[in-house]
Amino acid sequence: MAFVSTDNYIVSDELALAVNAAVTLEKPLLIKGEPGTGKTRLAEELAQSLDTELIQWHIKSTTKAQHGLYEYDAVSRLRDSQLGSDKVQDINNYIRPGKLWQAFTAAKRPVLLIDEIDKADIEFPNDLLHELDRMAFYVHETGEQVSATERPIVIITSNNEKELPDAFLRRCFFHYIRFPDADTLRAIVAVHFPHIQPQLLSTALEVFFELRELPGLKKKPSTSELLDWLKLLLAEDIPAEVLTDKQQKGGLMPMFGALLKNEQDVALVEKLAFLAKRQGR
Incomplete structure (x- = not known):
């Protein structure tokens, strides 16, 4: 793979090199830069150039790492049990896959965008370390192991609102998008x-x-x-x-x-x- 500028998106030689290096190393690409310098657009153009799916996980201040794996809707299951619904017999009806789950089980190697990771709690990046390293996680409610059939290309963006932990940074390939001349x-x-x-x-x-x-x-x-x-x-x-x-x-x-x-x-x-x-x- 060799990512270069397209008809719709101009990239510097340094940014193209960073993308290709991260893909070769199979490491998440951490992109920093001023807002409006095309960090999110990079993931969109990369997915388009590879003719693959873009899975976008937009991070908020309330986002937890668990949301990217899955969520168990215990409230809905309790309500259905009180109503006598047959759905309660299968706990999978109440498991909602997150963005990492979608990326791990995609039919074709996708691009996973974790957008503005610095908006989340300081513990959020560390909570993702294990899953991003192993490309797998365990669903406790069902006993299922979800593993990536093919390692997704992970793009992580940050606006530098918070410092990211050293342990997290060691697992990424880093690039700062300089403001264009x-x-x-x-x-x-x-x-x-x-x-x-x-x-x-x-x-x-x-x-x-x-x-x-x-x-x-x-x-x-x-x-x-x-x-x-x-x-x-x-x-x-x-x-x-x-x-x-x-x-x-x-x-x-x-x-x-x-x-x-x-x-x-x-x-x-x-x-x-x-x-x-x-x-x-």
């Missing part, structure tokens, strides 16, 4: 907007990178937000020269709501534009 962003934009005017794109990228480099900015705009902004600029047919007109709306760029996502950053840009205007006098 201008040339890579041009290639990404070309995938989504192949007919965009070069002057508009150049000016938009200049404004975008200037915004990201502002000191004190609370949330830097991401690649996905750049694409949203460009989509709006094209929809409104806004010319390139309007983007650099600092007299507009207190110094804010057109459609700034696609790039600035909180009032502190909006106020910061307005303040800097006001100071620049005063100094220009």
Whole structure:
């Protein structure tokens, strides 16, 4: 297997190497990077390139490792027993397979995405170690052993909200997605907007990178937000020269709501534009 950029998804050489290395080593690939840099999209494109199923496990603060294995619905079984249902005779009617179970028993080697693992409790990664190592687990209620017929390709994403345990990190192949440079962003934009005017794109990228480099900015705009902004600029047919007109709306760029996502950053840009205007006098 050799994963490379596709018509719909641009990957760096380093990221492609990381994916291929993790598959060769049969280790989970732990992906970190700023939100909006395509971590989740990576798993989607990988599954599509392999023509296989993508099994997505989106992690929340309340998610437990057991949820990925299976859940036993004892409440439903008790209710059915009180109603005299014949279903209670077979405990399998109350076992709900989790995402790991689905991945282990898939007919074709799937891609399993464990998305935003850092949202869960700190013990969550350690609780998965045994199952990810052995690719098997035991169902206590039925005495069944669920084992992977073929080891799935595991992609784990993290936004760095919490530190992950060392024991967990040792079992992963790690890659940090660096924020794309201008040339890579041009290639990404070309995938989504192949007919965009070069002057508009150049000016938009200049404004975008200037915004990201502002000191004190609370949330830097991401690649996905750049694409949203460009989509709006094209929809409104806004010319390139309007983007650099600092007299507009207190110094804010057109459609700034696609790039600035909180009032502190909006106020910061307005303040800097006001100071620049005063100094220009």
